[in-house]
Amino acid sequence: MTERKIRVLVAKPGLDGHDRGAKVVARALRDAGMEVVYTGLRQTPEMIAEAALQEDVDAVGLSVLSGAHMVLVPRVLELLKANGQAHVKVFLGGIIPDEDLPRLHEMGVMGIFGPGTLSETYVAEIRKAILDAA
């Protein structure tokens, strides 16, 4: 039996077209030995939840720069639950104002990693959240 591989989906919901940050995160997770499914730009919450189901990932990373996170993130969480994937950890990157952080955490977002977060930090937190839940 092979060692358990961590699988993560990295997606950009909504309409902003800047995915450099998402690619950097995908690459850092890859370098940490994870399998990263990268879906690209302009994904709807439905597409993201469906991809998370088909790929049976342990975590979903969302990068939002458009300011629509308070609409998109709850929708993704809701759809994951509806699909029987409540165990999937959801983390955020991008531009998220401080005043939204408590509510996002309350909804069940595992981590919010804004600009300047060291890759070691989010890699370690994501890994820990997944392995603790297993």
Added chain:
Amino acid sequence: MDLVQGVLNGDRLALTRTLTQVENDTPTGRAALNALFTHTGRAHLVGVTGAPGSGKSSLVNKLAGYYRYPPDGEAPRRVAIIAVDPTSPFTGGAILGDRIRMRDLAGDQGVFIRSMATRGSLGGIAAATAAMVQVFDAAGFELVLIETVGVGQAEVDVAHLAHTTVVVEAPGMGDDIQAIKAGILEIADILVVNKADHPGVDSTERALRGMLELAHPAPRRYAHHGQIELVPAAAPAPVNDEPLWIPPILRSVATEGTGISEIAAAIASHRLHLEETGGWKVRERLRLQAELDMLLQAKLVACWKAQLPEEAYTQVLDDLLVRQLAPHQAVERLVKC
């Protein structure tokens, strides 16, 4: 949740979890495979392979779309896609990016896309790909499209797994010597020159055609004492007792959907050819033989290692290092049969 029953009932959550268990080769995964195997053997397995960037993902995307929305009079078919991307040899991580080209298929319950990493396999697919295909087959998907990693010349494992192998080339692949080298082009049942709107498409197609003519000489006319005579092409000996099929060469522009219906038609006629000539059974046998051999090798190595004292192996390795033993002698010492 009973995974096996869920897979057979079309439950997507059960399907995805089973695929993970099978990919990780867990006891649960093996038990599921054992139970599902009697339900396999119905799907048409189509391999899609070719160089990195030749357009495999885009082509798979459009092909799956074609099967979902076929022209009038045909029933839509359920399509599973396994897209393989490489695992880093240094970190064990992978970026699985084939879905980026497959967004057209989102929201369709008749399509299931699963990305997988090679996890150290070098033949263009992963060790677990064959087993994952069985799960999709048992789950009732009528077509399973297997997209390999971007391959070079020698990664041909998909040909042992698929009934029909599509090799995708793009213009500018090299001169005609590349086309007569052994390997990737030999496994093609269907050759596709994708990106046919790019310059160089004619010479690429010509090189491929030249390669095929060397393999399957066409009948030729020649003048003999003022009379035209036809010299039949020498019938080549069938390979592995498979009936002769000459791969068609088709052009496509996958991003625009041009040439897709012709490729789908060629895939269908290849299947028909296999069924009419008995080639389907030949391939099924070869496919299962390849899988049996692979599993046997893994099992034999594991059994042998389990009974071998660790020092024995280290000792032989040390002797190799100081040139007291040659590699073949080392093997003789470790394995007696």
